Amino acid sequence: MAFEPPASVDRKPETAQKPLRADAQRNRDRLVEVAASVFAERGIDASLEEIARRAGVGIGTLYRHFPTREHLVEVVYRREVEGLCAAAGELAARHASDVALEEWMRRFVDYIATKRGLATSLRILLTTNSTLFSDTSGRVSQALRQLVEAAVADGTIRGDVDASDVLHALGGIYSAPETPEWRDRSRRLVKLLMDGLRFGAGK
Amino acid sequence: MAFEPPASVDRKPETAQKPLRADAQRNRDRLVEVAASVFAERGIDASLEEIARRAGVGIGTLYRHFPTREHLVEVVYRREVEGLCAAAGELAARHASDVALEEWMRRFVDYIATKRGLATSLRILLTTNSTLFSDTSGRVSQALRQLVEAAVADGTIRGDVDASDVLHALGGIYSAPETPEWRDRSRRLVKLLMDGLRFGAGK
């Protein structure tokens, strides 16, 4: 305690560690799932005991799997980003590529919206744990690139932009001030952006 | 709680608010003093109840004066920086100006040393509460400037440097890695710096 350890969550080696016992794996999954909804509902400071309770496990089990609150938050956050990015592939398969892009951006905005309230805690986590930041932002921009390139390739959006342009355009959303109309304004921004992208498509 | 408030400690208006009742002022002073030593001894996560206990007041009194831990930490931190800077004037009055500068830099290093362990928490506080950062860093560089200018003026150190040069030189100390020899190395650095400053003094 004299020397509080760096607040970063330590990396577990990517080399898959021995598989968990079946019950342990079940509990762990359950905890992550419940934690995601409790954090969403009550904020990032939600009681860990409540999470354990709702997951139907003892508090000791929660702590064994996630030795600190930050461990749990990190896992939940990674899972959510992963889900968002995975949706890119599904949308691409099911819709015209410009529609897929638009829908994905809309989801992106919604997702950011849910995270606005947590901004300070999350920012601390992201600055503290730099791999978390680079991993997730890399994953997000990869998903976006996939969608933009597909839409450019089949001519449903103009060809003189790339994924990083779009990401920058979306970036404005992130930094916009926290007002009640934030969400609506962001949605308008996505629409506007799409109109711009569609304009002059197919040359 | 849905919307955790910005973690910044809100500015109390500089316009002096009505003076506290005598007992309240006494307790407040006592708390700050005790808190400084408890934080120094146990780290920034020390128990607030222990602080109240040692100050001989109830926990309720502590919370009335300092509604959050951050409030208390901020006040202690400001007081310490203030003390450090006030020492500049006293040293200047009592010693030759180069000696005053050297001694002050030594104290600065010692002070930073005590804060190393708290670095993460303090960094969060400083990035969260930007007035705290600008107030204190302004105050520190002002104290340093006073000492450097005096020493340059009476020719005990060379004339082709200014306070910001010296501050930058000291800045290296801050970012040096956290090793056991940190403190000794920093002291050597101060000596080295002073030798350099004295070299060719008086033109």
Next chain:
DNA sequence: CACTAAAGCGGAGGCGCCTCCGTTTATTTA
């Protein structure tokens, strides 16, 4: 001084954090 209103006090109580360890369960071995 005596009285009073306002200011301040303080600690009980409720809740959450986290550790520790006796008990239970899944898996391996025979």
Next chain:
DNA sequence: TAAATAAACGGAGGCGCCTCCGCTTTAGTG
């Protein structure tokens, strides 16, 4: 399938956080 053992469980307990409110003290006022 039974025994052995390693892995995992879970909650009691101790501690700290913070709020709330009945009690005490101070600073005016006559």
